[in-house]
Amino acid sequence: MSELLVELLSEEIPARMQDRARRDFERLVLDGLKEADLAHGVSRAFATPRRIALVVEGLPERQPDRTEERKGPRVGAPDRAVEGFLKAAGLASLDECERRQQGKVEFWFAVRSVPGRPARDVLAEIVADAVGRLAWPKSMRWGDAPMRYVRPLRGVLAVFAGKPLPGGIEVGGTEARLDFTDCTQGHRFMAPDAFPATGFADYEAKLRAAFVLVDAEERMQRIRDGAPEGVRLSTRLLAENAGLTEWPVPGVGGFDPAFLELPPEVLVTSMESHQRYFPVEDEAGGLAPRFLFVANIEAPDGNAAIRAGNERVLRARLADARFFWEQDRLRPLEDRLPMLDKVVFHAKLGSVGDKVRRLERLAARLAPHVPGADAGRCRQAVRLAKADLVTGMVGEFPELQGVMGRYYALGEGLDAEVADAVAAHYRPQGPGDEAPRAPVSITAALADKFDTLAGFFSIDERPTGSRDPFALRRAALGIVRIVLENGLRLPLRSAIAAALQGYGADEGGAALFAFFEDRLKAHLRERGARHDLVSAVFALGDEDDLTRLMARVAFLERFVDEEDGANLLAACKRAGSILAIEEKKDSTSYGADADPSAFAVEAERALHEALAEAGAAASRAVEAEDFAAATRALATLRAPVDRFFDEVTVNAGDAALRANRLRLLAGIRAATAGVADFSRIEG
Numbered sequence: 001m002s003e004l005l006v007e008l009l010s011e012e013i014p015a016r017m018q019d020r021a022r023r024d025f026e027r028l029v030l031d032g033l034k035e036a037d038l039a040h041g042v043s044r045a046f047a048t049p050r051r052i053a054l055v056v057e058g059l060p061e062r063q064p065d066r067t068e069e070r071k072g073p074r075v076g077a078p079d080r081a082v083e084g085f086l087k088a089a090g091l092a093s094l095d096e097c098e099r100r101q102q103g104k105v106e107f108w109f110a111v112r113s114v115p116g117r118p119a120r121d122v123l124a125e126i127v128a129d130a131v132g133r134l135a136w137p138k139s140m141r142w143g144d145a146p147m148r149y150v151r152p153l154r155g156v157l158a159v160f161a162g163k164p165l166p167g168g169i170e171v172g173g174t175e176a177r178l179d180f181t182d183c184t185q186g187h188r189f190m191a192p193d194a195f196p197a198t199g200f201a202d203y204e205a206k207l208r209a210a211f212v213l214v215d216a217e218e219r220m221q222r223i224r225d226g227a228p229e230g231v232r233l234s235t236r237l238l239a240e241n242a243g244l245t246e247w248p249v250p251g252v253g254g255f256d257p258a259f260l261e262l263p264p265e266v267l268v269t270s271m272e273s274h275q276r277y278f279p280v281e282d283e284a285g286g287l288a289p290r291f292l293f294v295a296n297i298e299a300p301d302g303n304a305a306i307r308a309g310n311e312r313v314l315r316a317r318l319a320d321a322r323f324f325w326e327q328d329r330l331r332p333l334e335d336r337l338p339m340l341d342k343v344v345f346h347a348k349l350g351s352v353g354d355k356v357r358r359l360e361r362l363a364a365r366l367a368p369h370v371p372g373a374d375a376g377r378c379r380q381a382v383r384l385a386k387a388d389l390v391t392g393m394v395g396e397f398p399e400l401q402g403v404m405g406r407y408y409a410l411g412e413g414l415d416a417e418v419a420d421a422v423a424a425h426y427r428p429q430g431p432g433d434e435a436p437r438a439p440v441s442i443t444a445a446l447a448d449k450f451d452t453l454a455g456f457f458s459i460d461e462r463p464t465g466s467r468d469p470f471a472l473r474r475a476a477l478g479i480v481r482i483v484l485e486n487g488l489r490l491p492l493r494s495a496i497a498a499a500l501q502g503y504g505a506d507e508g509g510a511a512l513f514a515f516f517e518d519r520l521k522a523h524l525r526e527r528g529a530r531h532d533l534v535s536a537v538f539a540l541g542d543e544d545d546l547t548r549l550m551a552r553v554a555f556l557e558r559f560v561d562e563e564d565g566a567n568l569l570a571a572c573k574r575a576g577s578i579l580a581i582e583e584k585k586d587s588t589s590y591g592a593d594a595d596p597s598a599f600a601v602e603a604e605r606a607l608h609e610a611l612a613e614a615g616a617a618a619s620r621a622v623e624a625e626d627f628a629a630a631t632r633a634l635a636t637l638r639a640p641v642d643r644f645f646d647e648v649t650v651n652a653g654d655a656a657l658r659a660n661r662l663r664l665l666a667g668i669r670a671a672t673a674g675v676a677d678f679s680r681i682e683g
Contacts, residue, residue, distance in 0.1 A: 001041070002119075002161035004056040005200050006127055007184055011050070011151035015243025017137060018047035018216070021150070025052050025134055032126035037063055038119060046214045048246045049296075050188065053214055055200040059123075061161070063116030072108035075099055082108070124165040124180065127158050131169050146172040157184045162198040186210020187247055189297055211247040211298075219248050223294055226250030230281040231292050237272055244276065245296040251303050252280075253311045257289040259318045262325055265403050266393070270317050273399055277314065324392035328404070329411055333387035340386055349455045349503070352386050358502035359385070363447040365498040369490045370446075373439035374417075381421035381444045384409060388422070402426045417441075428478050431526075435481045445482055446495070449475040453515075454499035457508040462515070476519040483546045484523075492516060492544035513544070520546065524553075532682045533557055539677035548625060555627035556676055564635040571641040572678040575665040578650055582662055592670035594663040598656065603640070603647040607664060610640040615671035622674050630675050641668060 006029070013021065026045035033040055033056070041058025072085040082094065089110035091097065098109045132147070142152040147170070158165040158180035168179035182196045184203065191210035197203035204214055213219045219242040227233060227250060241248065259267065264287050271277040271291050278292035293310045295303055341353035349355075359382035367375040388394045388405035397404075402423045409419035417440040424441035425448045427433055436445045452475050456462065463472050483490055496509050496516075517538050521531035533553045543549050559565035583589055592611075599605045614633045621629035650661045672678050 001058045002061060003199050004059055004123055005054070005157065005159045005197065005203055007051050007053040007155075007157040007203070008131060008153060009051050009155040009157070009184060010149065010153045013047070013049055013052070013150055013243075015049070015240045017150060018049070018052075018243050019239075021134065021136065022047040022052050022054075025130060026054055028130035028133055029054060029056065029126060032130060033059075036122050036126060037066065037116075038122065047216060047243075048212060048214060048219075049244060050246065051184075051214070053203075059160070060119055062118050063122060065116050066114050068112055068114055070110040072097065072110060075106040075108060077108075085110070120160050120163075120165055123160050124158070124167040127156075127165065127180070128167065128169055131156070144172070153178060155183070155185070156180055157182060157197065157203075159197065159199065187212050187297075190247065213247060216242045219245060222248050223250050227278065227292055228252055228280065228290075230283075230288060231278045232281065233278060234272070237276065237278060241276055241294040245294055247296060247298070249295040249298050249303060251293050251295060251307050251310075252290055253277075253293055253307050253314070254290045255311060255314055255318060259322065260287060260289060262318070262321055263403070263407050265400055266321050266325070266397065267318070269397050269399050270314065270321060273397075274317060275310070275314055277310070320396060321393065324396055328388075328391040328393050328408060332412055333384045333405065333408055336387045336390050337383070339390040343389060346455065346459075348459045348461075352389060355451060355455075356383060356386055358451050359383070359444075359447045362451055362498055362502055363443050366446050366450075366490070366495060367443050369488060369495075370439050370443045370486075371488075373443045377415060377418050377440045378421075378443040378447075380415075381418045381440050382425065382447050384414075384418070385422050385425045385444055385448065421445075428481055430474065435478070435485045437486065442482055442486055442488070446479060446490075449479050450495055450499040451502060453479075453512060454496065454505070454508070455503055457512045457515070458500060458503045458505035462511070472515075473519060473522075476516055477523060480516065480520050480523050480546065484550060487547050489545055489547055492546060494544075520549075529553070530557055530682075532680060533560075533676070536676040536678065536680040539680050540673065551625070552627050552676065555631050556681075559631040559634070560681060562635075564638045565631070568634060568638045568641065568672075569678055569681060571638070571645065572668055572672055574645065575641075575668045576679045579662060579665050579669065582651070590659070590662045590666040592663060592667035594660050594667060598660045600652075600657060601647060603643045604661065604664060607640040607644045608667065610637055611664075611667040611671045615667075615674070618671065619674045627675070634672060634675060637668070637671065 008025070022045040026043055030040075030043060038059060040056050043054065043056040046053040070085075070089050072089070073081040085108065086093065091110055094108060096110070098111055099106055100109050134149075136150040139148040139150055140152075141148055147153075153169070153171070156169050156178050159182050164182045165180040168177045170177050182198065183194045184197060184207070185192060185194050186207060187210055191212075195206055195210070197206055207214055213222065216239070220238045223238060223241055224233060226248075267287055268279050271279050276294070280288045280290040280292060282288040291314065293307070295306045297303075297306070299306060337353065337356065340356060341351045343352040345352045345355045360379045363378040363382045364375050367373040367378045384405065385402070388401055388408060391404060391408070393404045394401045402425065406419045406423035409422050410416065417438060420438055421436075421441040421444040424436040424438070425444035427445055428435045436442050452470070453472055456470050456472055461470065468474075482488070493509065493513060496512050500506070500508055500512075517534065521534050524531045524534060530553075533556050534549070536556070537543050537549050537552050543552070560569050579590060594604075594608055596605065596608055599608070614637050617633035618630045621627065621633060644664070648661060650658065650665065652658045652661065669678075
């Protein structure tokens with residue numbers, strides 16, 4: 001058994017693309033091995049800024065021999081059919097074929113043994129095909145080459161059993177082909193010379209000596225080991241720095257403590273998002289005037305010049321931030337509102353100023369449904385929520401929209417609830433972000449998301465497949481989370497209608513309501529809950545209170561998991577199936593108005609009485625939102641329903657008796673309909 005080692009050496013690959021690329025390349029090669037019937041052992045894939053590498057162990061020296069069969073015409077078939085079969089199979093006569101009986105007919109079969117090819121030749125084809133099929137979020141051409149790759153490809157190391165594979169990658173243009181070699185290069189600056197590698201152990205050791213750590217996890221650990229106490233080592237930033245360096249060299253820089261007067265979010269954003277630095281905390285948990293940077297080189301001066309350069313860059317950025325901070329606070333947020341009329345929200349939906357005016361009206365409509373929310377404060381919060389978009393700070397640091405608005409509002413002496421809502425109205429922005437909890441913040445966040453959804457649905461800009469350019473799924477899921485996590489009693493249809501009215505739209509409500517149903521199902525799937533129960537409750541048509549709906553679903557889930565509930569569910573499905581068939585046959589819909597005087601057996605009378613009692617009790621319980629009592633009432637139907645199906649033939653010969661019994665089945669459907677549409681429940 002032998003080892004395959006492949007390395008794709010290129011110009012710098014963006015850090016965000018490396019991990020996916022290494023996994024995709026490994027998958028493409030392993031799929032090729034499977035298709036070629038080449039068994040293998042362990043495989044590992046690696047990525048650095050300049051290379052994608054893959055090692056596959058335990059490969060055979062050649063493919064196994066295989067037998068190919070081709071079924072031909074039946075024995076005794078016309079000559080033309082036989083001749084066509086022989087020509088297609090590459091045979092001279094039927095003497096080279098086998099006769100096999102299949103059922104009562106005998107057929108000709110062409111059987112030939114195909115010897116396995118040398119693995120080296122097959123691997124060369126697999127690697128070349130994988131490189132050509134490797135997809136990137138963005139790719140490019142270089143020179144006259146028609147081939148596309150993320151950055152110019154400079155070399156392909158492809159070694160099997162210690163020797164280069166034959167062939168290479170067809171690039172085209174003036175660089176017709178990159179031949180497979182056993183050579184790679186070390187660090188671009190500290191060890192740029194080429195050297196050979198006979199296998200992965202040799203390759204990894206020589207790269208390490210040439211200042212390249214091929215394993216991203218090892219590069220991240222090197223950064224951790226070089227970090228001083230108090231550094232915020234976020235996983236995302238660690239991975240990004242590991243993707244920017246082949247030989248990470250951590251270093252600590254400092255900045256003027258006077259900059260600590262800026263909001264900490266400004267400092268952190270300047271360091272993390274803009275410079276890829278790690279902030280450092282002091283003993284009290286606040287920010288210290290230091291940061292951790294990661295260089296990609298060990299300079300002779302101990303990286304002193306690199307440290308000074310990083311400090312100079314951060315100092316300039318923080319000086320800009322301080323200028324914006326000082327200038328922005330000279331002008332109240334209220335005075336900035338006219339500028340929002342010049343900021344486009346969407347070409348078909350007007351300006352951000354238009355959106356703010358809609359939010360004021362919508363917040364006033366939503367506030368009564370949020371306990372503790374003062375309508376005046378809610379209107380003020382959404383009026384100022386977008387004002388920081390036209391500040392210098394947010395223009396320089398767009399990530400801080402909302403955050404800076406809160407600081408400016410507090411600096412003006414505005415109510416803390418209002419200021420907090422300015423920052424919180426964007427939340428939650430993802431599954432890891434907390435939903436707002438304060439009443440004014442809740443109202444502002446709901447208004448912003450409802451308005452966005454209503455606007456884009458009104459112009460038929462809706463998510464399709466994986467395409468969701470305006471993050472409408474996130475907005476809808478944010479509303480679902482806000483409502484459920486705060487236990488709000490918000491009538492969803494009314495809120496949707498109010499949001500659509502802001503755009504003068506009368507249509508789109510049904511589609512948007514269905515969209516919320518889908519998002520709620522997605523939310524439940526992530527939590528491992530049963531989304532079919534949501535459909536069963538939504539199908540009633542009168543339930544748009546998500547908190548009450550979830551209470552129904554919770555009790556319904558417990559009910560159908562119990563023996564009485566499971567048996568009643570089966571009976572309801574049976575009744576529904578019979579009704580559907582017979583109603584279609586009779587071209588009519590049977591109501592739940594069975595005539596007691598027409599009952600022929602006691603089981604009919606018992607079911608009719610049970611349905612009347614259980615249906616009424618369930619209806620009263622649902623009205624009182626006592627869903628436990630509603631499901632208990634339905635549970636009493638199990639015995640009479642079971643008895644009915646055991647003792648009664650629904651499709652009786654007498655037409656009047658049959659119709660009355662079908663109306664009894666409709667009574668089962670009606671009695672359970674107040675709780676859920678049982679036909680939509682799986683199981």
